[in-house]
Amino acid sequence: MAIRIQLDRILLERRMSLTELADRVGVTLANLSILKTGKARAIRFSTLDALCRELNCQPGDLLVHEPGPQDLTADDDGDD
Amino acid sequence: MRLPTLDNLKGRLPANGVAARVRFPRFRAPWRTLGPGSVASLLKVALDVAYLLLMLITAVLLIAFVAAIFIPVANYNVTVTDHDGGLQQPLTRPLLLFGLGALSAWVGGFLLILRNLRLIFRTLTAGDPFRPENVRRLRAIGLTLATVTAGVWVAQGMVAARLVPGVMDPQGFGELLTPIFSVLVVFVLAEVFREGARLRRESELTI
Secondary structure, three states, X not given: OOEEEOHHHHHHHHXXXXXXXXXXXXXXXXXXHXXXXXXXXXXXXXXXXXXXXXXXXXXXXXXXXXXXXXXXXXXXXXXX | OOOOOHHHHHHXXXXXXXXXXXXXXXOOOOOOOOOOOOHHHHHHHHHHHHHHHHHHHHHHHHHHHHHXXXXXXXXXXXXXXXXXXXXXXXXXXXXXXXXXXXXXXXXXXXXXXXXXXXXXXXXXXXXXXOOHHHHHHHHHHHHHHHHHHHHHHHHHHHHHHHHOOOOOOOOOHHHHHHHHHHHHHHHHHHHHHHHHHHHHHHHHOEO
């Protein structure tokens, strides 16, 4: 995925833990961890809104586009 | 009775000329179809019972198949027919083994289908049908159904042509139409489940 979430850096700057952010945003720690590690496929506007509100930042601060070879790996949908 | 003219109808139609869509009452089953205590769980119990019975029948047939290798089969006759009358054939050991083997394979095929169906219905009872495993199970059901149907067709053809020519009607391709349709429906269903599993995964990874 060419889109990367810079949650680590922003959390470090705000001196906030992932658990605290999860509590404030209302997203489970497991889901926030999926987001942080770049395993998420999509992010809802409502989640992005809550993250930006709690982290006091813009969506552009959270999301970064890193050009590279397109991810063509097959989905894990029963073809394995 | 007067038929409505175009002028009369114009007054009843909306201004843009498009007729209002007729709304039919939506049918909702008065019982739950998925989850614990639903129709799916009831069917799962029925499939469990059928699976056990079929396992017993398969075991008995396999024992009979092994026994047929050793038991004496002289002085027995078998009537081969698809209607009244038919043809008396001496029961030879190869014929007995062919019959029992074909029957065991047929029942065994349905045992495999039932096994996969049980596992699918287990996920339906849990209320989570779009699992990736169900795609594989449905494909396995389709393949087994195709194999069993083709096997029966070939075996019947062999009996009709070689064993008792003239007694049974020759096999036609028309008899394969319904099974082919069923197999194709199962494969299409497998693709539907694959798409469902993909959407489920997408949904899981949408934060």
